[in-house]
Amino acid sequence: MTRLIVAAGGGGDAVAAAMLDAALYGDQDRALILTYAWDRLLVDPVPGPRGADNFTGLEQITPAVQAVPASARPIAPAGSTLPRLAAELPHTFALIDPHHGAEGITRQLEELVRHLSPTSIDLLDVGGDILARGDEPTLKSPLADALTLAACCQVNAPVRLLVAGPGLDGELPVDDLRPLFGALVHTFTPQDVERISQVLEWHPSEATGMLAATARGVRGICEVRDAGLAIPLTDEGPTVHEADLDQALSRNQLARATMATTGLGEAERHSREICGHSEIDYERTKAARLGRPTPTRLDPGAVLAQVAEFEAEAQSRGATHTTFRHITEALNLDGTQREELRQLLLSNRPEQYAAPLWRVAAGA
Template sequence: MTRLIVAAGGGGDAVAAVMLHAALYGDGDPVVIFTYAWDRLLIDPLPGPRGPGNFSGLEPVTRSVWSVPATARPVAPAGSTLPRLAAELRHTFTLLDPHHGAEGITRQLEELVEHLSPTSVDLLDVGGDILAEGDEPTLRSPLADALTLAACCQVNAPIRLLVAGPGLDGEIPADELRPLLGPLVHTFTARDVEVIGEVLGWHPSEATAMLAATARGVRGVCEVRDAGLPVPLTDEGPTVHEVDLDDAVGRNRLARALMTTAALDEAEAYSREICGFSEIDYERDKAARVAEQSPMHLDPAAVWSRLDAFETQARARGVTHTTFRRLTEALGLSGSHRHQLRRLLVDSRPERYAAPLWRM
């Protein structure tokens, strides 16, 4: 008896999948989490998702699917959080490889379903951008979710689409998502967060960090990403809703276009055509800019000075909380400094740590 959860966007969705499994299914059935290795630039300096060739030590599950055990390692200069997740959470993480487009993901899913005969298959998205039409002005990362949605709707198996934390990814406001959501499946609590509590101390996901924070009772406005997007932290934050899979596909124009794609480049082209951009292009441009910059040295005195200035300006914008990912970039630090920054701030001002967020 095995549960299969597809992490729609990878990264934080995979972490949230562990919390979802514990909350809905307990410890009775094991879970296999099917997820991208796509950790953006703070963890992985290379733009785009990783494929099997970017790892050593993967273990075969089916002809097209590999698991990422704790002993696996990304091949430098690539990076990935998956081996550490496998070590700390003791679940099976299998690698979703989008390099053969939606057709390749569909093939992987069909093989997994045949191999596992899972009791249930859930497609989980934190935030709700999987319901994007494609022209929303705040949309930033539609490609990953659209690819998984396109694949899931073509698999001959019952798949339940779940949206957790409506609006918490900062892409579609909760007010716009609310009419699209189906029945309430669960509301996360502080107890539910315990299973991923340690991981939240180092994992870079902002949406899942806010999902956990709202489950712990944090309310306010959280500023995220390099652009400083304000995300409301409300009572809707810790909720999980079911959404009809066919309705989601009917709404998501990019997902419909991607169904017959056989390469990631082809999928990117559709994203540029329908949404006006590709999130991997954004990562390419950002990687080039970062490479040209001289990152600030983590000097505590300079950090406190910049932090005080940043917080003063943020409070004037009505911001109450932020993520450590946002702080790292706002203070001019590199991704390698994020853990040092967290330790410095939490050790010095523990009363300001609204785990896993920073309170202004």
């Protein structure tokens, strides 16, 4: 009895997939989660997703699919959260390799279907940008979701499309998503979050962090990303809805355009043409601007003063919460300093921790 979950955008979608699998099936045999190694620049200084040749210690499942065990390691300078996820969660994490385009991902899925004969296949997206058309001005990272959607629509097996945490990725307004939803599949609870609580302490995903926080009852406005995007934390936050896979494909211009792609560069060109940008281009530009960080110890007094100033400004904008990732970027710190910053804040102001978010407004 094996279930297969495809984490549509990688990163936090894989964590959400593990939480949903445990919530729905308890301690039964855990699902295999097929996911990208695409952790963005806070973890991985190399732009774009990692492929199998960026790791050592992978384990072959099928000719085109390899698992990422706890003992696997990304090859420097690349970074990845997947080995640590494999160490801390009971699921098997297998690597989506998009470097052969949607055709390559389709081949991976077909091999897994033949090898596992899964009892169910779910395509899970946190936030809902997989339902985008492609021309929305708020759409920032459509490529990964489009490729997995294109691949899942070409597999000769039933696939259920699920959206968790509507709007929490900041890509599409919840009002635009709501008419596209079918059945309510699950509403996450604090007990569900406890199953992955240790991962939330270190994993940088903002959307899945907010998903977990709303499941724990946190409400307000959360600032995220380097630009300080404001995300409402509402009662819809912890919900998981089914959406129609064929309807998603008919809406998603980029997914349709990439269905026959055989390389990541080819898929990127479609993204530039349809969406006006490629998120990997954005990462390339940002990586060139930031350069290679030289790890340094934080000055606690100076950092706490900067945080206090940041909090005052965030409150003036109406924010009640933020992520440690956003604070790190707002203070112009690099990704290697995120955990040190987090520990500094927790040791000095533990009452402001709204796990896994940081409360910036009194009484929020």
